[in-house]
Amino acid sequence: MNIYVLLKKTFDTEEKIVVSDGRIEDDSAEYIINPYDEYAVEEAINQRDEHGGEVTVVTVGDEDSEKQLRTALAMGADKAVLIDTEDDLEEGDQYTTAEILAAYFEDKEADLILAGNVAIDEASGQVGPRLAEKLDIPFVTTIVDLSVDGETVYIEKDVEGDVEKVESTLPLLVTCQQGLNEPRYPSLPGIMKAKKKPLEELEIDDLDLDEDDLEPKTKTIDIFLPPEKEAGRILEGEVEDQVKELVSLLKDEAKVL
């Protein structure tokens, strides 16, 4: 099976967000593979191990994205592709990313494309479904189970807590939800091997695209931090009195009861 994973690097979850001049400071940030994309990498490896074939991890990013691609290779992916837009594009949105990926996939024979269901930074969850539409293949989002039998794919999809059993066919794009699997940590031999695995670097020229094709359709005009929360009130006294006080505060001060 020809399996592809769409991967994005995101800020480490512990990273504190600093905003200056309406943009997020990213100079000293630590990056990780978007946690939902890790489920996609793990699932891709498992499917390949079961059905044979090859796992290619694709990212649209900058030269620093190599680190996350190498991690995916160390987990067990076979090949990586870095589409570096840093020199060519000043701005982009989900439309832009989906257009770039659609151009990349145009001449590929992908059987299965896996992505995270959402990235924890911009959290739009658009790129997967957009790409499937562009490639004119079906997609299923927020999957928690996947099995492939010939051309038929059996999926369990999380729908806000309920589970739908879905059947579809290859080629297919899926987006991964927590619960699908437990992503492995790269092993030391895996890390050593990853250094020698192929990593192809592309720019938008290589995909016959230019900046005008990729003009975003939305624009971020400002970024700001939520207002600092005032220190809360820790109640005191006997438990009974604290509970009474809490209820009256919720009723009369916060007015939420």
Add this chain to the structure above:
Amino acid sequence: MSNIVLVIGEAQDGVLRNVTFEAIAAAKKIKSDGEVVGVLCGAQTLENQAQEMIYYGADRVVTVTDEKLENYTSDGYSQAITAVIEEESPAAIVMGHTAVGKDLTPKLAAKLDTGLVSDATDINEEDGEVVFIRPIYSGKAFEKKVITEGITFVTIRPNNIKALERDESRTGEVQAKDVDITDLRTIIKEVIRKKSEGVDLSEASVVIAGGRAVKSEEGFNSLYELADLLGAAVGASRGACDAGYCDYSLQIGQTGKVVTPDLYIAIGISGAIQHLAGMSNSKVIVAINKDPEANIFNIADYGIVGDMFEVVPKLVEELKSLKVNS
């Protein structure tokens, strides 16, 4: 330029979700003098739901019924709604940022070659431009976003934009539209209900969440009792889910649900940053925890340092007597 704002409604078990009404209010924020046109898809008659949309502010509603639309599928619904979009050529489209909204809207946006602002929590006008506010980095920051080209297309986060008052005197036309739904490439074989009865977590105005300190599945019973009293939904931290005290469908956090209720009561939750990502934008936060150093107290409006097994039953008593007296 068209004056129409299309609102894609969503029903669950035949009842419209509240976010549909919030989306109508959002439509009016986007275009105060616009014509709000609802659109509904389903397998059976949608007359009642269409009427509800009108009571909540829609000017008219287009319904598409077909047996292939019984369950939501991206193929089926996108065919139906694309046909409506082609006929109405709206200036803007609004839908809830729900499981269905998240699945359907990017596909429509790609089909229409438009931008899409997902998960907006507020809509304002600045210098004649419609500006959307949306949380990023798990609510650690917010961005202001505008659409620079084409249709204004947005999904809104449930529970943030207030629905208009229901007004039964409002009237409007309900139009049935025939759309030929062709073969679906994904087929729903079965739906397994795992969600507990009652209030939907992402739409609840009160959420009671338990952590590892709840200690067992049975420990959650007192949380459910509290939830019943408050008309609340029950949620959990990852720790509680990992320990098997409750289903992952209840998990709130970076992986899991994001909730913004009016009142969030965190019980025995230490407040790891990944948990805060799912709830820190709640309006009022109450923390009950044994450990006075627990991180959750840093974002709580009100805190009780104490053993939940002692505090929660007393809280249940107090709320019961409040109910009796009011």
